[in-house]
Amino acid sequence: MSYNKSAQSLLNKLIRSNLVNTTNQVEVLQKDPSSPLYSVRSFEELHLKPQLLRGVYGMGFNRPSKIQETALPMMLAEPAQNLIAQSQSGTGKTAAFVLAMLSHVDPNLNHPQCLCVSPTYELALQTGKVIEQMGKHYPEVKLVYAIRGNKLPRGMKLEEQIVIGTPGTMLDWCSKFRFIDPKKIKVFVLDEADVMIATQGHQDQSIRIQRMLPKNCQMLLFSATFEESVWSFAQRIVPEPNIIKLKREEETLDTIKQYYVLCNSKEEKFQALCNIYGGITIAQAMIFCHTRKTAGWLAGELSREGHQVALLSGEMQVEQRAAVIERFRDGKEKVLVTTNVCARGIDVEQVSVVINFDLPVDREGNPDNETYLHRIGRTGRFGKRGLAINMVDSKMSMNILNRIQDHFSK
Numbered sequence: 001m002s003y004n005k006s007a008q009s010l011l012n013k014l015i016r017s018n019l020v021n022t023t024n025q026v027e028v029l030q031k032d033p034s035s036p037l038y039s040v041r042s043f044e045e046l047h048l049k050p051q052l053l054r055g056v057y058g059m060g061f062n063r064p065s066k067i068q069e070t071a072l073p074m075m076l077a078e079p080a081q082n083l084i085a086q087s088q089s090g091t092g093k094t095a096a097f098v099l100a101m102l103s104h105v106d107p108n109l110n111h112p113q114c115l116c117v118s119p120t121y122e123l124a125l126q127t128g129k130v131i132e133q134m135g136k137h138y139p140e141v142k143l144v145y146a147i148r149g150n151k152l153p154r155g156m157k158l159e160e161q162i163v164i165g166t167p168g169t170m171l172d173w174c175s176k177f178r179f180i181d182p183k184k185i186k187v188f189v190l191d192e193a194d195v196m197i198a199t200q201g202h203q204d205q206s207i208r209i210q211r212m213l214p215k216n217c218q219m220l221l222f223s224a225t226f227e228e229s230v231w232s233f234a235q236r237i238v239p240e241p242n243i244i245k246l247k248r249e250e251e252t253l254d255t256i257k258q259y260y261v262l263c264n265s266k267e268e269k270f271q272a273l274c275n276i277y278g279g280i281t282i283a284q285a286m287i288f289c290h291t292r293k294t295a296g297w298l299a300g301e302l303s304r305e306g307h308q309v310a311l312l313s314g315e316m317q318v319e320q321r322a323a324v325i326e327r328f329r330d331g332k333e334k335v336l337v338t339t340n341v342c343a344r345g346i347d348v349e350q351v352s353v354v355i356n357f358d359l360p361v362d363r364e365g366n367p368d369n370e371t372y373l374h375r376i377g378r379t380g381r382f383g384k385r386g387l388a389i390n391m392v393d394s395k396m397s398m399n400i401l402n403r404i405q406d407h408f409s410k
C-alpha cells in the first residue's frame with residue numbers, strides 16, 4: 001500500500017512538466033488572526049537574495065503559484081512561522097519550501113541547518129534536484145542525502161547546510177551517529193505527509209527527529225491530501241501552525257469529446273485503433289487495458305505496425321516505470337499502453353487523447369466511474385480540449401458503457 005502511494009507520487013511528479021493551474025482560492029487559518037496576512041503577486045516582492053531570484057527565473061517561473069502567493073511570505077517572515085500546507089500534487093509546494101530552505105541557510109556556517117524528510121529515496125532525489133536547480137547560482141550552499149546507501153565514516157560531522165533524506169536514516173544521523181547536531185537546525189521540512197504516514201515506522205521516526213530540534217526551529221509540513229490521520233500527525237509535528245489549504249479543482253467532462261467504437265473482438269478493437277490512428281494526427285495518446293496480458297499483446301501489435309510504443313506494467317520496478325514515464329513525457333514515444341491498475345492515481349493532464357481499450361471496472365466488474373472521470377476529465381477552465389475513445393467488444397462492455405453514460409448524464 002505505502003509502496004503504491006509513494007510510487008504514485010513519484011510517477012506523478014515525473015509525468016508532469018508544468019504547474020497545475022487552479023482557480024480555487026486558498027483557505028488560510030492563521031496562528032495569530034490579528035497579524036496582517038501578506039500575499040505576493042511577484043517574486044520581487046519577497047526580497048529574495050539575488051542569486052535565488054536568478055535561480056527562480058532560471059527555472060522559468062514568472063510569478064508565484066496560487067499556494068506560493070500566501071505560503072512564501074509566511075515561510076520567509078521573521079521571526080520564523082510554522083506552516084501546514086495542503087494542496088494537490090503539482091501546485092508548487094516543493095518549489096516553495098526549497099526556496100524557503102535556501103533563503104534561510106547561512107552559507108558561511110559549515111554545518112547542517114535545514115533538514116527535509118521525504119518518504120522514499122526516489123522522492124528525496126526529486127526534491128534534491130529542485131534544490132540544485134534553484135540554487136544553481138548559489139554554489140556555496142551544499143546538499144547531502146541521508147539515505148540508506150550513503151554510509152559515512154564514524155565520528156564524521158557533516159558540513160553541508162541542507163540534509164535531505166528518509167526518516168530512518170535521518171534519525172540515525174541525528175541520534176545514533178551524531179553526524180548532524182539537531183540543536184543547530186533552523187528549518188525542518190516534512191514533505192508528503194500523507195505518503196509518509198502510510199509507511200509503518202515513518203511517523204514515529206519523524207516525531208523523534210522533531211523532538212530533538214530547538215524550540216525556535218521552523219517546522220513546515222506538506223501534504224497532497226488531508227484526511228483525519230494526516231491532520232493529527234501534522235498537529236503533532238508542527239506546533240502553533242499557520243494552515244493553508246487549496247481545494248482540488250473539480251474534474252469535468254465538459255471539454256472532452258467522448259466516442260465509442262463497437263467491435264466484436266480484441267483483434268477488431270486493434271484494427272479499429274489502427275484506423276483511428278491513421279485518421280487523426282495524435283500528439284500523444286494513452287491506452288488503457290484491463291490486464292497485463294492484453295497490454296503486453298497490444299503494445300507488441302502496435303509496434304509491429306511501426307508505432308513507437310511505451311508499455312507501463314505492474315510487474316515493473318518503480319525505477320523502470322519512472323524511466324518509461326520520463327521517455328513518454330519527453331515525447332520519445334507517442335503512445336503509452338498501460339493497465340488500469342498500474343495507472344490508477346496517475347495524472348495525465350497533458351495527454352490529449354485517451355483510449356479505453358477496455359473500460360475501467362472495479363473488482364466486482366461494475367463500472368469504475370471515478371477512474372473514468374479521473375482519466376478522461378480535465379480541470380477548470382484551463383483544461384485543454386481532449387478526446388476520449390472507448391472500445392466496446394461485447395454486450396457486457398456495452399452495458400458498462402451505458403452505465404457510465406447514465407452516471408455522468410452525457
Ligand SMILES: Nc1ncnc2c1ncn2[C@@H]1O[C@H](COP(=O)(O)OP(=O)(O)OP(=O)(O)O)[C@@H](O)[C@H]1O
Nearest residue numbers: 017018019061063064065089090091092093094095
Ligand atoms: N511559480 C511557478 N511558476 C511556474 N512553474 C512552477 C512554479 N512553481 C512550481 N512550478 C513547476 O510546477 C511543477 C510542480 O511544482 P512542485 O513540484 O513544486 O509542486 P508540488 O505541489 O510540490 O507537487 P508534488 O507534490 O507532486 O511535488 C514543477 O514542474 C515546478 O517546476
